[in-house]
Amino acid sequence: MAKKEPTVIVVDTDSPEEISSLSEAALPFSYRSSSEVISVSSIGEIPPATPLRPNTAASLENYGLDVISVSSSEGNLPANRENIIYDVIHGVRTIEEICICCGKLEIHTQHPLFHGGICAPCTEQFLERFFLCDQDGYHGDCAICCRAESLIMCDDETCNRCICPSCLDTLIRPGAGKETEEKNIKWTCLLCVPWEKNGVLKRRTRWRAELKRFYDQESNHLWIYQPLGPWEQKPIHVLSLFDNITKELKNYGFLGKGMGNGRLKYLDDVTNVVRTQIEELGPFDFIFGSTPPVAKSYNHPSAWYFYQYYRILEYGRPPARSDKPFFWLFIDNLVLEEEERNTASRFFQMEGLLRYQQHDDVVQNAVHIWSNIPSVQSKYSVSPLYVDLCLLAKNIQKTRIFSQRPATLIKEFFVPLKEYFRTFS
Incomplete structure (x- = not known):
């Protein structure tokens, strides 16, 4: 009987167990003799085939050998x-x-x-x-x-x-x-x-x-406006409620002293503000709102800040079918109760994002954020925190060691607005 030529099995793994199992699966029973099988592993280290670099299987076929290529993963081998x-x-x-x-x-x-x-x-x-x-x-x-x-x-x-x-x-x-x-x-x-x-x-x-x-x-959860080119961008017009974010927006170049620069209108108490007043002040490109810092006293019930913000937001929104970039962001600095935060999530139709500040493994402060700015809704923005937020708020109020404004904890979320509005040096 003529001796059979050996069969070469090319596999993309270094595991002896995988080589054995893939070899058995690839060959008919009559070929399953260890003396007739040559296993070539680590094919992933071999550069992809090019006109000057023929692939391994083609090279072995030139020697008259039967070649069976076997992969331990689905799809094509990754290119280098x-x-x-x-x-x-x-x-x-x-x-x-x-x-x-x-x-x-x-x-x-x-x-x-x-x-x-x-x-x-x-x-x-x-x-x-x-x-x-x-x-x-x-x-x-x-x-x-x-x-x-x-x-x-x-x-x-x-x-x-x-x-x-x-x-x-x-x-x-x-x-x-x-x-x-x-x-x-x-x-x-x-x-x-x-x-x-x-x-x-x-x-x-x-x-x-x-x-x-x-x-x-x-994406099934991230929605964006189409970014604008520099020639299309206009100065931003901001309405800031309950906290003045002029400093943060100036740091990123959105606001300036010159004519034609961005503008910000700050309102602290909007109890008696009506729709026509907001329409006269607008139109706005960005409406920001925040509860007070948890360590400071505030003049209204905690839920007041959310409900008043949402009311003014509805007044200031552009028409439903408008493609004009319009952004909003609301922060709770551990002031809202859990039931109130759940209500906010229901009104905003999204879960609040938790961010916190930590120093020497000690959580000093935390905020919940709701916004349509794309980076806020990213899965990578979520900060898992296994701390009793109520206890954290009580500790902050008790020690009064923290008086930083909530906006300072989330100022990087203002940066994506540069894709839509003009900035000034």
Whole structure:
């Protein structure tokens, strides 16, 4: 009897147990002899096939061997993100076939800002993190992958976005990230420069409209207005109830002393304010409201602040079908009772977001926030806190160690408004 040629089984795992089980599953019974099986693992370490880099299976077939490729996971093997430029330039794959955030080939949809694919996990990451900002006034994540600890901030005065060095290396050219970091010069991101392509990174022509469509199609709990270009943005007009947030908005450039800058109207007691007065003062772009700090005395029952805010909010809203960006935000600084917070959630049609301030492992203060600003509703904004809030409020009132205004705890949530309203240096 002629001796059979050995059969090579190519698997993408280093686990002996998986190699054994996958080998058994892949071969007919007549081939299940250990002397006839050669297992090749760690295929994930081998670069993706290109015209200059044939894949492992093709190479083994050149030796006259029967090859059975077996994967321990569903879908295509992940592309090496470092090879995206090579593969796109040499026609191995189009940029639309690769997730430009991580390099995977299991594409869910297309990236909203740049030409290229995006996988399901990166889609979720992008939706939840794109509008998250830091208190320094910039986005907290890379505008491409919505990840990265190291970020390069755009120096355009109308932009507050960042790009990570890894994305520059992967999509523009190797070394571009480090070079940009080390150069002590102003740097402008690809969403702001006149040209639309650098390397294989190409900006979408109508990326703001694409971003709106992306959220509409992919998110079931985050809704956004379409961001506006600098030429479309107007100064913001703010109504601030029960707390004056002029300082916070000035810090981010929304308000200024010059003519034509943003405006803020502060009202402390609105008991006798009627709809016509709000209409005469408006129209408003942003209506803010807050309970007093829990350690300070206040002149009304706790629920008064919520009910009066909601009444004025209804007066100041634009018509239901208006596409004009309009934002609102209400904060409770541990003043509302639990039943009152539940009522607020029912009226606002969303759960309140809990944020707290901590020092040396001691929670000093906490607030609940309701808002239609996208970053407030992100899953990454939630701060799990296993503390009795009633006891915390009593401790603050007893010691009176905390008198900071509630708005100072959530000021980073004002930053996404830069996507819609003009700022001034």
